[in-house]
Amino acid sequence: MTLAPLSSTSRSTLTRKKERAATDRQALYDVLDEGLICHLGLVRDGAPVVLPTGYGRDGDTLYLHGSTGSGNMREAARGIDVCVTVTLVDAIVYARSLNNHSMNYRSAVIHGRARQVTDDGEKTLGLRAITDQLAPGSWEHARGVNAKESASVSVIAVDLAEAAVKVRAGDAIDDPEDVETGTAWAGLLPVRTVFGTPEPASYVPAGTPVPPHVHDRA
Numbered sequence: 001m002t003l004a005p006l007s008s009t010s011r012s013t014l015t016r017k018k019e020r021a022a023t024d025r026q027a028l029y030d031v032l033d034e035g036l037i038c039h040l041g042l043v044r045d046g047a048p049v050v051l052p053t054g055y056g057r058d059g060d061t062l063y064l065h066g067s068t069g070s071g072n073m074r075e076a077a078r079g080i081d082v083c084v085t086v087t088l089v090d091a092i093v094y095a096r097s098l099n100n101h102s103m104n105y106r107s108a109v110i111h112g113r114a115r116q117v118t119d120d121g122e123k124t125l126g127l128r129a130i131t132d133q134l135a136p137g138s139w140e141h142a143r144g145v146n147a148k149e150s151a152s153v154s155v156i157a158v159d160l161a162e163a164a165v166k167v168r169a170g171d172a173i174d175d176p177e178d179v180e181t182g183t184a185w186a187g188l189l190p191v192r193t194v195f196g197t198p199e200p201a202s203y204v205p206a207g208t209p210v211p212p213h214v215h216d217r218a
Contacts, residue, residue, distance in 0.1 A: 009162050011111045022165040031086055031108040031165060032057045036134060036193075040064060041083040042114075044075045055084070056129030060160040062110060063117070063126035065153050073154045077116035084110040084158055092189040095172040096182035102168065104188065110163045117155040126155040137213020 003025040022028075038055045041048065051072055055064045062084060066073035076082055091104040117123045127150075131139050145153075172186045195217045198210045 006163055006165065009111070011162065022167050024165075027106075027165045027167070028108055028160065028163050029057070031088060031106045032062070033133075034088055034106075035086040038062075038064070038084050038086045040072075040076070041085070042072065042076055042080060044072060054130050054134050055086075056126065056131070056133040057160075058125060058129045061126075062158045062160055063129050063155055064158070065127065065130055065155045068152055068154045070154070073156070076114040076156050077154055079113055079115060082112065082114045082158060084112075089191045090169070091191055093168075093172050094186055094189065096174045096178040096184040096186050100172060100174050100178075102172070104169050106165070106167050108163060108165050110158060110160060112158040112160075112162055114156045114158055117157050120150075122157075123150065123155050126157065127153070130155075135213075136217075137211070141211055141213060 005023050006025055006028060008023075032055075036054075037052050040051045040053055042051075043049070049072055051066075053064055053066060055062055057063070064076075064084070068074075085107065087105060087107040089103055089105050093100075093102040093104060095101050117126055124145075127145060128139050171188070174182065174186060178184075197218055198214050200208065200210070
């Protein structure tokens with residue numbers, strides 16, 4: 001299946017380092033599917049608010065959730081314009097000059113109008129997408145969401161129609177004179193997210209095996 005390219009609206013067109021833009025929609029999916037935390041930006045009571053939160057993707061829809069008691073979630077659920085970002089840092093870039101130090105990264109910025117999910121079927125789909133993003137396999141393993149819990153959670157959806165992906169990869173970029181005459185070390189220090197050894201909760205009986213969906217991530 002051929003994927004539609006990313007949009008090129010005034011909000012999603014890079015104005016600096018345009019050569020780092022990725023226009024392939026699969027690049028957007030790759031960043032979103034690898035991340036664990038997004039930042040939701042909105043304006044509430046005339047002031048900007050940026051919230052770190054979990055998320056999940058299903059096709060071209062991004063789902064986020066929070067307590068129904070959260071004023072920020074209630075504001076988003078009104079159908080306002082929001083901005084969602086996800087950033088993956090791959091390396092710290094050391095150059096011979098301080099000015100050329102940088103990072104190798106992959107970032108996604110999504111612009112759109114938040115939509116409160118009111119249909120029970122879509123709400124379940126959204127909660128599953130969020131669960132699978134953070135803890136794949138848990139939807140089948142753990143107790144499901146009951147009616148009281150579902151009523152306490154607000155799910156919002158953001159369409160992925162308007163988005164930008166920016167990527168920096170590769171070596172340090174130094175000025176020619178620093179390459180020729182500089183003596184400072186230059187290169188990359190890779191950054192990786194790794195999972196450690198699973199640690200059971202204090203109330204789990206000793207000897208209880210760690211389920212494969214948890215063990216296999218370590």
